[in-house]
Amino acid sequence: MQAAIERANEKGGELVDAVEALLFVAPAPVSLQDLAEASGREEEQVRDALEALSDRLERTGGIKLVKIAGGYQLCTKPEFAEQVANLLRPQKRRLGRSALEVLAIIAYRQPITAQEIFIIRGVQSDYSLRVLMDLGLIQELERKQAPGRPILYGTTQQFLHQFNLNDLSDLPEVPGVPSVD
Amino acid sequence: MQAAIERANEKGGELVDAVEALLFVAPAPVSLQDLAEASGREEEQVRDALEALSDRLERTGGIKLVKIAGGYQLCTKPEFAEQVANLLRPQKRRLGRSALEVLAIIAYRQPITAQEIFIIRGVQSDYSLRVLMDLGLIQELERKQAPGRPILYGTTQQFLHQFNLNDLSDLPEVPGVPSVD
Amino acid sequence: MKPQVERESLTPGGVAVPPPLKIESSAFTGSLATLFHLAREGRVDLSGIPLSPVCHAYLEYVFGVAPDRVDEAGAALLALAYLVERKAWSLLPIADPPPEQEIPELPAPTAHEFALAVDSLDTGFRERAQLFFRAGGVEGADYEIPIEIGHLTTNHLARALERLLSKAMPTTVEPTAKKRPSLAEVMAKVLQRIQSAGKRLGFVDLMPEEYTRLDAVFVFLAVLELLRIGRIKAGVAGEEIWLAAKES
Numbered sequence: 001m002q003a004a005i006e007r008a009n010e011k012g013g014e015l016v017d018a019v020e021a022l023l024f025v026a027p028a029p030v031s032l033q034d035l036a037e038a039s040g041r042e043e044e045q046v047r048d049a050l051e052a053l054s055d056r057l058e059r060t061g062g063i064k065l066v067k068i069a070g071g072y073q074l075c076t077k078p079e080f081a082e083q084v085a086n087l088l089r090p091q092k093r094r095l096g097r098s099a100l101e102v103l104a105i106i107a108y109r110q111p112i113t114a115q116e117i118f119i120i121r122g123v124q125s126d127y128s129l130r131v132l133m134d135l136g137l138i139q140e141l142e143r144k145q146a147p148g149r150p151i152l153y154g155t156t157q158q159f160l161h162q163f164n165l166n167d168l169s170d171l172p173e174v175p176g177v178p179s180v181d
Numbered sequence: 182m183q184a185a186i187e188r189a190n191e192k193g194g195e196l197v198d199a200v201e202a203l204l205f206v207a208p209a210p211v212s213l214q215d216l217a218e219a220s221g222r223e224e225e226q227v228r229d230a231l232e233a234l235s236d237r238l239e240r241t242g243g244i245k246l247v248k249i250a251g252g253y254q255l256c257t258k259p260e261f262a263e264q265v266a267n268l269l270r271p272q273k274r275r276l277g278r279s280a281l282e283v284l285a286i287i288a289y290r291q292p293i294t295a296q297e298i299f300i301i302r303g304v305q306s307d308y309s310l311r312v313l314m315d316l317g318l319i320q321e322l323e324r325k326q327a328p329g330r331p332i333l334y335g336t337t338q339q340f341l342h343q344f345n346l347n348d349l350s351d352l353p354e355v356p357g358v359p360s361v362d
Numbered sequence: 363m364k365p366q367v368e369r370e371s372l373t374p375g376g377v378a379v380p381p382p383l384k385i386e387s388s389a390f391t392g393s394l395a396t397l398f399h400l401a402r403e404g405r406v407d408l409s410g411i412p413l414s415p416v417c418h419a420y421l422e423y424v425f426g427v428a429p430d431r432v433d434e435a436g437a438a439l440l441a442l443a444y445l446v447e448r449k450a451w452s453l454l455p456i457a458d459p460p461p462e463q464e465i466p467e468l469p470a471p472t473a474h475e476f477a478l479a480v481d482s483l484d485t486g487f488r489e490r491a492q493l494f495f496r497a498g499g500v501e502g503a504d505y506e507i508p509i510e511i512g513h514l515t516t517n518h519l520a521r522a523l524e525r526l527l528s529k530a531m532p533t534t535v536e537p538t539a540k541k542r543p544s545l546a547e548v549m550a551k552v553l554q555r556i557q558s559a560g561k562r563l564g565f566v567d568l569m570p571e572e573y574t575r576l577d578a579v580f581v582f583l584a585v586l587e588l589l590r591i592g593r594i595k596a597g598v599a600g601e602e603i604w605l606a607a608k609e610s
Contacts, residue, residue: 205496208496247493254495257494259489262492262494269494275487276487278480281484282480284483285483286476286479289476301476302402303402303440303441303447305437343490344486344487344490345487346486352479352482353478353479353482355479
């Protein structure tokens with residue numbers, strides 16, 4: 001076995017590795033023909049390299065080679081499915097620092113306009129507002145009776161739910177920030 | 182190094198393989214903490230596994246492990262760049278000299294305002310700033326507590342990734358330019 | 363010495379660049395832009411270049427310029443101001459000039475000192491261009507993650523379907539006008555049934571008194587899909603599979 005690997009390494013280990021690199025970056029199954037073209041070798045050589053690669057991956061590592069949808073593709077070995085799922089499963093989306101800041105300002109000062117948030121933070125908060133809207137944590141309440149009739153924002157039921165609050169009076173008191181009633 | 186590999190092998194080469202599978206599916210650099218959480222092991226064990234994995238990948242195959250932009254990620258080995266480029270046909274987007282200059286100044290002097298960049302360069306950098314923003318290489322950090330409350334610029338994770346850096350302390354020291362802390 | 367102005371002074375990005383003002387003097391002949399770039403890159407020694415001809419050229423230009431070219435004139439003024447400032451700096455006494463250097467090192471402020479930083483970034487960028495990362499989908503959307511269905515196995519599911527089918531009536535010939543329900547409709551119906559029940563239901567509880575094999579298959583598929591998208595949960599009690607709504 002060892003001898004076979006060494007022979008493969010001598011003769012075309014480089015092609016095996018190149019094929020691995022090619023399959024690694026490809027977003028979809030790659031055909032034998034495309035692999036041959038990209039590596040500048042004959043399809044026959046690539047087929048041998050694929051076989052050697054498949055053998056090597058089968059023996060060690062967390063990745064394997066599959067022939068799928070008319071091409072070749074790398075994928076994780078099934079025994080790591082659970083751990084992969086742990087990593088990929090849409091985790092409770094953590095809010096970024098600035099989105100949290102905007103959310104806090106809205107929670108304590110609602111109803112509030114984007115302009116007023118800007119005055120408090122000193123930076124535009126459009127992106128954070130959009131993220132918070134998408135997550136259903138804030139909502140447009142109404143329009144302020146002021147020039148331009150700007151939108152007033154407030155928190156949602158979902159916000160209370162997500163942050164484990166019964167109602168807005170549950171918000172912890174913050175020195176210097178008047179609570180909402 | 183050898184010790185770490187042996188330790189990893191004893192306790193479970195399985196973890197090494199699991200870590201490889203995790204890194205394989207991740208669309209971006211993964212932190213040690215996330216790897217530990219997903220695999221259900223201690224960070225110390227994962228660190229050993231990463232070392233063993235890096236060593237194994239270095240020895241064989243077309244893929245290697247890099248520490249980049251604050252996390253670990255798999256990528257193809259540089260010697261296969263040409264073949265990979267054949268397959269992907271990436272559009273090479275090079276930055277112009279003046280955009281690079283602005284980027285260098287921001288990288289070394291961040292947080293910095295457009296006005297301060299102007300003083301250093303002696304020319305307006307608005308266009309370069311816009312290009313760098315569009316490419317996601319720099320970001321607005323906050324506003325400076327100074328007249329006019331000008332925007333302070335800094336580099337992004339994307340910058341680290343694109344320029345092959347793990348963090349800002351990886352920037353080479355340049356005589357006369359104080360490094361960022 | 364006449365300033366000659368050619369008109370073509372916007373970069374593709376819409377940024378005004380200094381107009382190509384021609385400067386002719388004993389120490390330097392060329393455009394303002396050239397002098398500016400050479401100075402910025404530390405390739406000329408400004409201390410040896412008199413700036414008054416440059417200023418004259420600028421003034422002549424600015425008095426001749428049309429009012430709509432104010433950006434361009436501004437860019438020229440910036441370039442000139444930079445030269446003046448740099449010249450002022452270069453005239454300052456330098457404490458201990460390093461003997462081996464021919465060109466005196468230019469004191470700050472200058473972009474010149476960032477040249478090495480730029481080069482190192484460039485190198486990093488080129489090295490990075492040799493590395494390729496996986497073209498990951500958005501947040502792992504490309505990956506099939508196993509569905510969480512507790513202790514259910516495919517065997518359990520298969521047996522449940524078998525039992526369901528065994529009780530099904532033979533398929534009746536439906537009038538062609540009758541629309542076959544879509545899977546989405548069946549899913550909605552099944553979900554509503556499970557949610558309103560408020561307790562665990564078996565497969566059979568989801569079916570009407572009489573149903574065809576096709577109905578059974580549809581309901582079975584709907585249940586699988588609801589499990590997949592995480593709207594309901596399932597478990598095993600003895601031989602039977604129970605289904606319940608998942609609190610969202």
